[in-house]
Amino acid sequence: MPQRNASARRGLYRGAGRTIYLDNAATSFPKPQVVTEAMQDAVLRIGASPGRGGHRLALEAGRTVFGCRAAVARLLMAGQPDRVAFTKNATEAINAALFGVLRPGDHVVTTDIEHNALWRPLRLLADRGVELTVVAAEEDGTVDPDRFCRAIREGTRLVALTHASNVLGALVDVRPIAQAAHRAGALVLVDAAQTLGEQPVDVEAMEIDLLAAPGHKGLLGPQGTGVLYVGPRVQAIEPLITGGTGSRSEEAEQPDVLPDRLESGTLNLPGIAGLGAALRYLDDTGEDLRSRTARRTAELVDGLSQIAGVRILGPRENARRAALVAFTLGEADSEDVAAALDRQGIACRGGLHCAPQAHRKAGTIATGAVRLSPGPFTSEQDVQEALAAVAAVAREVAP
Ligand SMILES: Cc1ncc(COP(=O)(O)O)c(C=O)c1O
Incomplete structure (x- = not known):
């Protein structure tokens, strides 16, 4: 299982299950070797x-x-x-x-x-x-x-x-x-x-x-x-x-x-x-890394928009969006949703993200929002697994 081994080397395994890290807006992980x-x-x-x-x-x-x-x-x-x-x-x-x-x-x-x-x-x-x-x-x-x-x-x-x-x-x-x-x-x-x-x-x-x-x-x-x-x-x-x-x-x-x-x-x-x-690593690979992160962000927006009960915050056009996607699931508390996703191996952040003003603007001050933020090492499969996990939680909390 070469992919499993590669991810294990990056320290992305927790116990027997795989952790998909989608909290790069808080801090990027993993770091280059x-x-x-x-x-x-x-x-x-x-x-x-x-x-x-x-x-x-x-x-x-x-x-x-x-x-x-x-x-x-x-x-x-x-x-x-x-x-x-x-x-x-x-x-x-x-x-x-x-x-x-x-x-x-x-x-x-x-x-x-x-x-x-x-x-x-x-x-x-x-x-x-x-x-x-x-x-x-x-x-x-x-x-x-x-x-x-x-x-x-x-x-x-x-x-x-x-x-x-x-x-x-x-x-x-x-x-x-x-x-x-x-x-x-x-x-x-x-x-x-x-x-x-x-x-x-x-x-x-x-x-x-x-x-x-x-x-x-x-x-x-x-x-x-x-x-x-x-x-x-x-x-x-x-x-x-x-x-x-x-x-x-x-x-x-x-x-x-x-x-x-x-x-x-x-x-x-x-x-x-x-x-x-x-910075030297970015200098060598930067353009490639940037376009990879942008693709993952677009895939997340696209996939989330097809899940019933999801409301995506922020601009509609991906070209105007940084590498993060925050969303709500009906009236569900975002911290509960983030905890449910964590149980499925998706590391992401719920709550107010130290930015209550932005949540007042979006009308999400009561629930907060779940934020998925990919990084340059997020794979397409990571995104698909995260979307499947969100869809499963959505069926439970916002049927
Ligand atoms: C827009 C914005 N400004 C400032 C900060 C603070 O960054 P740091 O944790 O490095 O102090 C953050 C961190 O999340 C942020 O998203």
Whole structure:
């Protein structure tokens, strides 16, 4: 049974049954083997602290970090690697951007479908005197650029929005919004948690000033990694935390050069080494992986739409959808449905996905939704088995 053995090697077997992992929107799994190898190498052979000390191992650790930084910059089409700072996840990157550039009295425009990673810090900042305008997205998660741009005004400091909702999946057309923001002198923060690695992102062409993304989702890196890109329009950014940077140690003030300004304390070398390996892997296979994930997403939409009782959230056209499909089954509680699917070996997520606003928009705040999110290693057979499992649960809970 060669396929069984291949999957077993990927660690996808649970007991006697097969687990089909469809929770890549939370974190991608499995990771490419090269990620594990690079992490092991960082722990077992390099070991040293990057940017601290001048011995050979410290220099090699520094080169590993720089290589990953440069790879992220290349992926984003962002000229300078120094403009990429490492964080521990997308949430930390978003917080570093928001608290870094916003001051009381500043005006921010956002949408009403944001993940709590952006929404909660924005609400906290609003309590501290930042003025917030929240633009309504469409029910399917589409953001109308004209409506959004009308909320931008002279004196707006920042527009902050997701590239794709993690519940509705609709891709947001960032460029016209960014252009309007720049005409008004505002900066643009994009939460690319559900897109980076899976959708092309060009920070210059899309006119993005601040981009926050996890290393552990579409980039296929390990958990504990994230990035914040800080573009040249951002002339000043206050650090979220301050401390040792391995540079300008004689000064009491935090260095104002990037990335040191945003990277205090010892970096996550094993994680960054793993992320660097993942980026090289993506570079070699990216187009193929992306189209495979898109095919699986389309198959899921297609199959789910044929199951009685299923309501799919998000846009109808697959071309406007990131690699996730959330759905409800009649009035059934989504966590019960996800648990029933788990008993059949389908790992997926029910509930509110840390994005209650998107569920209010979709009218699913009471039930939540079940989210199936394929990754580059999801096979067509995985999708068919998952659809059969959903159909079986549907017959029970929404006959
Ligand atoms: C749209 C969106 N933003 C932010 C995040 C937060 O990502 P992280 O868990 O890496 O902090 C997520 C994670 O699910 C997300 O989907």
